[in-house]
Amino acid sequence: MELRVVDQPAGTKPAAAAKSKDPAGSPAGSHRRNPGFPLDLDWVERVRMNRSALERRAATLPARRTVKKDWQAAWLLKAITLMDLTTLNSDDTPGRVERLCAKARHPVRQDxxxxxxxxxxxxxxxxxxxxxxxxxxxVEALKGTGINVAAVSTAFPHGLAPLSTRLAEIEASVADGANEIDIVIERGMVLRGDWQALYDxxxxxxxxxxDAHIKTILGTGELATQTNVAKASLVCMLAGADFIKTSTGKEKVNANLQTSLSMVRMIRWFHEETGIEIGYKPAGGIATAKLSLDYMALIKEELGTHWLQPHLFRFGASSLLTDIExxxxxxxxxxxAADYRMPMV
Known part of the structure; x- marks a missing residue:
């Protein structure tokens, strides 16, 4: 079932709106994977974004779209099913990853x-x-759960290693069992306007x-303009990206609502032109339940309730689950409750 809030049918239990038959995010039967398309430089050059208009639109969302009580609980339960639980620290250990996977198996206290x-x-x-x-x-810790394993590859977070090294890392991650790969683009290609190199x-x-799905991380905080963000989004989608993602979480500026609008509107335009649905993943700085609701409202308004499914929308989050709980x-x-009553790892 898809989450519905504003247009929830009368008599439906709110909590039921959070139900998903496949919380792991396997594509629905009608979903077609992006096959990729030839690079259309004329289309890329037509892309323009009005930063002031984006900021005004983004500022209205938190004030206009709020849900309370049982309906809020339904949205938050749905948000958990849209989450990529993440640990990307220099001091990660196998034990920490195993504890995070244990939390993924039981994300909310049983009581x-x-x-x-x-x-x-x-x-x-x-x-x-x-x-x-x-x-x-x-992969071993999540065996039998249906929860996907995503690997950050291609010299994360900067993506400046030789291409052969980055491709080898992708292949190694897939061989080890990852069924989603989060890659980073070389931001300099965007800043130079070298769209052919980015596409290739x-x-x-x-x-x-x-067969592993690819999420392309744009590093939007380092792309200088919203028009650059939009053009990079389009080029990555034409190249075959299954998801476009804002950030690595390591930049000074990570996900925000105005940048999300730029990317989401390119997803909508791409769908109108090709019929292909592309996923969107904001990441970095999304740490509160309230902010997760703002992003879900944005997706509902810009792309429709249909997009609030794991194969089309994700949160990249390390601490969001704690606040939702x-x-x-x-x-x-x-x-x-105090944070320590909902430990992550």
Whole structure:
């Protein structure tokens, strides 16, 4: 079932809106994977974004779109199923990854699940995202859960290694069991306007991924303009990206609503022209339940409720789940728990 809020049918239980038959994010039967298309430089050059208009539109979302009480709980449960639980730290260890995978298996305390009456929904995140070194650890820890394993590859977070090295890392991650690959583009190609080079690299990375889905990280905080963000989004989609993603989480400026509007509107335009649905993943700085609701409202308004599914929308998050779990407990008790009662790892 798809989450519905503003247009929820009368008589439907709010919590039921969070149910997803496949929380791991496997594409729905009607979903066609992006096959890639020839690079259309005329289309790329027609792309323009009005920064002031984007900022005004983004500023209205948090004020106009709010949900409360049981409806908020339904949205937040849905948000968990759209989440890539992530650990991308220099001090990661196999033990930390195993603990994160244990949290992915049981993302919300059982007493909260029982209190909300949603045990039958089997709410789980869409994926666990780790460095290549820990793919095997995550695959083993998540065996039998249906939760995807995503690997950040291609010299994350800067993407400045030789192309052959980056392609080899993708192939190694796929061989170890990753079924999603988060790649980073070389930002200099965008700043130079070298769209052919960007297209060729992403196309090569898509081939290296094979059946694993590819999420292209644009590093939007380093692309200078919203028009650059939009053009890079289009080129990556033409090259065969399954998702476009804002950030590595390591930039000074990560995901925000105005940049998300630029990318989401390119997804909509691409769908109108090709009939292909592309996923969107904001990442970096999304740490509160309220902010996750703002992003979900943006997707609902710009692309429709249909896009609020794991194969079309994800949050890249490391601490978001903690705040969502606190909000869900508040729904039951009227009190906010301390963070340590919902440890991640």
């Amino acid at each position: 909260i699940i029982d209190g909300l009456g949603v045990a039958d929904l089997e709410v789980k995140p869409a994926a666990v995202c780790v460095y290549h070194s820990f793919v095997k650890t995550a 690299e992403v196309r090569a990375m898509r081939r290296a991924c094979g 606190r909000q869900l407990e508040h729904t039951l008790t009227g009190h906010y």
